Amino acid sequence: MTASNLATGLDAIAPLASLAALRYDPALQGQLRLLSHSENATYVLYNARRRSVMRVHRQAYHSYQEIVSELWWLAALREEGLQVPNAIAGLDGQLIQQVELAGLGRRYVVLFDWIEGSEPAPQGLDASFRRLGAINARLHEQARRWRQPEGFTRMTWNHASMLGAQGHWGKWQAAPYLAEPDRALIGEVVGLLGQRLAEYGQGAGRFGLIHADLRLANLLVQGEQTRIIDFDDCGLGWYLHDLAAALSFFEHHVELPQWIDNWLQGYCSRLSLGDEDLAMLPTLIMQRRLQLLAWTGTHRGTPQVESLGRDWVAQTLGLCRRYLDDGLRDVMSHGGH
Known part of the structure; x- marks a missing residue:
């Protein structure tokens, strides 16, 4: 587009x-x-x-x-x-x-x-991410025990459908502002992501029905009430992809570890996560960023993509280098859960 x-x-x-x-x-x-x-x-x-x-x-x-x-x-x-x-x-x-x-x-x-409410204010994002994490846990609790009706079918969000040749959002290679060395770098990262996610697996405790796009923009807050909108991308995926999606477009932000920590505080107030789950977060975050990069290729020229510009792509390449260097371990620099 x-x-x-x-x-x-x-x-x-x-x-x-x-x-x-x-x-x-x-x-x-x-x-x-x-x-x-x-x-x-x-x-x-x-x-x-x-x-x-x-x-x-x-x-x-x-x-x-x-x-x-x-x-x-x-x-x-x-x-x-x-x-x-x-x-x-x-x-x-x-x-x-x-x-x-x-x-x-x-x-x-x-x-x-019509649903009343407004997106959480940019001030006080720590509390907003805690709220988001707790709501995401409620969704996952319901999804795990819900018996899906016969005929239930939704998209699957796995490594191939996000970053493969037939990805739902297009090919990352078609993203704007990429030179051949950039594509080589990203290709190396994509291969490593696929390897690590294959090792992590898609067991029932890790992979199931998710919102898949539960960012703060898809919360409407009115007083003490919080409403969730835009389930259009809901499907089968890693549960912690929902945390990666919550950080969409801002994976490079200096406050990312703090936002992750607050999301996890909210989530873990209802559901527990194992060490293997937490260790996979940088991989899921990197995968989401590259999924969004693919999206910019199929939406090239639109106001959303033009507003991101070259800087966002350059920041994406910086994340790729960091992922190869140390696995983005600094995103998990805050407290344990």
């Missing part, structure tokens, strides 16, 4: 979103305003009385059954008392709508109740 086809894509999506709005109760219908456009296009659908959030799915990213499975998990989490998005049925009683217009293709659409 480049800057030019981003605009073209939005031009194509807007009429489909307008058509989808007509599939719902007239009390919900109104104006549409774009909230974000990355893997999907997300709109607020609003009128004088009510707001809802419409997600227009990217083509060929999730199957119908994968979206159904996401909604199954959200319903199960709500039964546990977690505050997560609630899908709204259309006039036909279906939670997933399919819209199509000649020349614009076909899209799946889901409408969710």
Whole structure:
């Protein structure tokens, strides 16, 4: 996705979103305003009385059954008392709508109740990461004991699907600002990551259903209430990938060890982690950074990628060198858990 086809894509999506709005109760219908456009296009659908959030799915990213499975998990989490998005049925009683217009293709659409709250403030991030860790533990507790319905299917987030030739987010080799020596460096790191993750394994205590993108941006806080949003990437992965995802785009930050320590404090207030789990954190963090690097290649030219710029790629290469030198051991420099 480049800057030019981003605009073209939005031009194509807007009429489909307008058509989808007509599939719902007239009390919900109104104006549409774009909230974000990355893997999907997300709109607020609003009128004088009510707001809802419409997600227009990217083509060929999730199957119908994968979206159904996401909604199954959200319903199960709500039964546990977690505050997560609630899908709204259309006039036909279906939670997933399919819209199509000649020349614009076909899209799946889901409408969710509006969730009040705001992203945690940049001040006081220690407390925010503790909150995030504790919430992540609640998700993992539920996922481990939940009996998934027959037909449940979601993406798998393993080494091959993140950094392999058929990675869900594209090839890291296509990322911007990389020279051939840079690709050689990253390739060496990718090989070592794969080796260490294969040794760690995918046992039931380490690998299962995860949010996969639970960053602070996907928390909405209102007073003492914390709501979790954006389960679009949920799937099967290493449980501690959720910690790596919490640090997305800031893996190079000087305060990273402190953020990790606070996340772990929150998480370990509910679930315990073994030494082998903790030892794997630098590897999972490095893998996530390179997964994001692959994402910049498929989103080249978009505002999100352009805002990162050359410096972010240079910082990524610095992390790669540190990983080869000492395994990023300094990210675990704070207290034990």
